[in-house]
Amino acid sequence: xxxxEIAFVIVAVAxxxxxxxxVTARNVVHAALYLVITLSSAAIVYLxxxxxxxxxxxxxxxxxxxxxxxxxxxxxxKAPIGREALDNQRRGVAxxxxxxxxxxxxxxLQDAFPWKASEVDPVQGTAGAVxxxxxxxxxxxxxxxxxxxxxxxxxxxxxxRKDDAP
Amino acid sequence: MIRLPLVLTFAAVLFATGVYGVLARRNAVxxxxxxxxxxxxxxxxxxxxxxxxxxITGQVFALxxxxxxxxxxxxxxxxxxxxxxNRETINVDEVNLLKW
Numbered sequence: 001x002x003x004x005e006i007a008f009v010i011v012a013v014a015x016x017x018x019x020x021x022x023v024t025a026r027n028v029v030h031a032a033l034y035l036v037i038t039l040s041s042a043a044i045v046y047l048x049x050x051x052x053x054x055x056x057x058x059x060x061x062x063x064x065x066x067x068x069x070x071x072x073x074x075x076x077x078k079a080p081i082g083r084e085a086l087d088n089q090r091r092g093v094a095x096x097x098x099x100x101x102x103x104x105x106x107x108x109l110q111d112a113f114p115w116k117a118s119e120v121d122p123v124q125g126t127a128g129a130v131x132x133x134x135x136x137x138x139x140x141x142x143x144x145x146x147x148x149x150x151x152x153x154x155x156x157x158x159x160x161r162k163d164d165a166p
Numbered sequence: 167m168i169r170l171p172l173v174l175t176f177a178a179v180l181f182a183t184g185v186y187g188v189l190a191r192r193n194a195v196x197x198x199x200x201x202x203x204x205x206x207x208x209x210x211x212x213x214x215x216x217x218x219x220x221x222i223t224g225q226v227f228a229l230x231x232x233x234x235x236x237x238x239x240x241x242x243x244x245x246x247x248x249x250x251x252n253r254e255t256i257n258v259d260e261v262n263l264l265k266w
Contacts, residue, residue, distance in 0.1 A: 012176040023187035073243040077250040088192040098186030105178035152237035159244040
């Protein structure tokens with residue numbers, strides 16, 4: 001294992017612990033704060049994989065915006081505290097399904113990808129390179145995404161505003 | 167570089183955790199958080215394969231997934247707040263109006 005892999009394992013363990021706490025926390029606000037740990041560890045993994053633009057977008061959008069949105073959602077809806085109030089009665093079945101999903105995925109990727117180190121140089125995911133790829137090869141999907149975001153924005157406003165007058 | 171199966175295993179753990187969360191939680195906001203965990207696992211896979219295949223397309227698609235996730239959370243939380251306003255609860259097993 002080289003130094004990059006050691007750093008990756010440390011970050012990944014932190015992220016996995018955060019993810020486990022997100023799905024088991026008894027307090028909803030704590031769950032949102034543990035989500036910050038997992039999302040930040042994903043951002044550090046992107047940095048280790050030389051995808052810096054995606055990493056900063058992850059920090060900006062997920063840690064900056066989406067977690068704040070979750071906290072506002074938790075504040076506006078009265079959330080109880082306690083395991084029985086937050087979890088349903090099918091935890092065992094859910095644990096089995098989750099374990100089966102992980103087992104299946106792990107078996108498949110063990111089978112498909114060898115554990116040998118690749119000696120190639122990483123592609124640098126700088127903002128320039130990513131932007132060049134977006135605006136050269138993916139202009140139409142990019143426009144579709146921006147239209148989708150506009151539609152979601154208008155939809156969220158229409159859904160959540162109170163209008164008594166018709 | 168980090169070996170590919172290591173990153174894929176991390177993503178698989180995150181995805182399985184998200185599946186457990188979606189199935190076991192009954193608070194709608196916590197279900198949305200678990201969905202975010204699954205989307206993050208997919209993003210990590212996309213970036214890892216972008217390095218494995220030496221193409222930047224995977225990172226572009228990770229950005230697209232992030233944008234779609236932002237739209238999904240916005241709409242999802244608006245719906246959750248609307249349900250809370252009408253039903254005084256956001257437990258997904260109590261919102262059963264469409265259940266036959």
